[in-house]
Amino acid sequence: MSMDTANNDQGTDLGKVIDISRIIQMIPHRYPFLMVDRVVQVVANESAVGIKNVTINEPFFQGHFPSRPVFPGVLIIESMAQTAAVLVVETLGESAEGKLVYFMSVENCRFRKPVGPGDQLMIHVFKERSRGNVWKFRGEAKVDGVLVAEATYAAMILDEK
Template identity: 75%
Template sequence: MADHDGKAPEGATGAGETRGTLDIARIMEAIPHRFPFLLVDRVVDLIPGESAVGIKNISINEHVFQGHFPRHPVFPGVMIIESMAQTAGVLVVETLGPEARGKLVYFMSVDSAKFRKPVIPGDQMRVHVKQERRRGNVWKFSAEAKVDGAVVAEASYAAMILDS
C-alpha cells in the first residue's frame, strides 16, 4: 500500500505484489515526460509485472483543446493512446526497480486501437494496462481507457526499454 505521500513503501517489489498509489512526483521519477506531454496524473492499483491503472483528469485547460476542436472540445485519440503508453512505461519501470529509472520506453507498435466514445473536458479517464508478455527488453500490453466505468478506447501495443 502507499504511504501518506503516495509513494510505495520501501521494499515493495516483485510480481503479484500491489504497490498501491503512485503520485505525480513518483511518476515523474519513473518516466521522462513533462508538461504539456505528461498524460498520467496518478497511478493506482499497480501490481509489478502484471498491471496498473493510470488516471488522467481531462481539463478544458489542456493545450490540445485550442485546436481540437475549439467549439466542441474532444480529447484526441492519439493522446489517449499516449496515456496508455505512459501508464505502461510506469509499470515497466516499477517492475524493473530503481535501476530502470532514467531509461526510456519506446513505442514499437499499436494494434487493434478502437475509440468507442469521445473524451471531453471534465472527464476522469482511467487507463487499465495489463502486461501480456515480456521477452528481453520488449514488452507487450493491452489497455482499456474508461470514463465512468464505460470503455472509451482500447488497444494492444508493444514497447522497448532502452538506456537514455
C-alpha cells in the same frame, strides 16, 4: 507520503498508489506531454491503473476542436503507454527510472466514445508478455466505467543516451 497501499471494500491489497511526484521520477515525460496524473493500482509484472484528469486547460483543445473540445485519441493511447511505463519501472526497479519507452506497434486500436474536458480517464494496462527490453501490453481507457478506447501495443525500453 507519495506511495500508499490501496484496499478495496473487502480489505484486499490492490497494490501501490503512485502520485505525480513519484511518476516524474519514474518516467521522462513532462508537461505538456505528461499524460498520467496518478497511478492508483500497480501490481508489479502484471497490471496498473492510471488516472488522467482531462481539463479545458490542455493546450491541444485550442485546435481540437474549439467548438467541441475532444481529447485526441492518440493521446489516450499515449496515456496507456505512460501508465505501462510506470508498470515497467515498478517491475524492474530503480535501474529502469527515466529510461525511454518507444512504441514499436499499436494493434486493434478502437476509439469507442469521445473524451472531453471534465472527464477522468481510468487507464487499465495489462502486461501480456516481455522478452528482453521489448514489452507487450493490452490497454483499456474508461470514463465513468464506460470503455472509451482500447488497444494492444508493444514498446522497447532503452537508455536515454
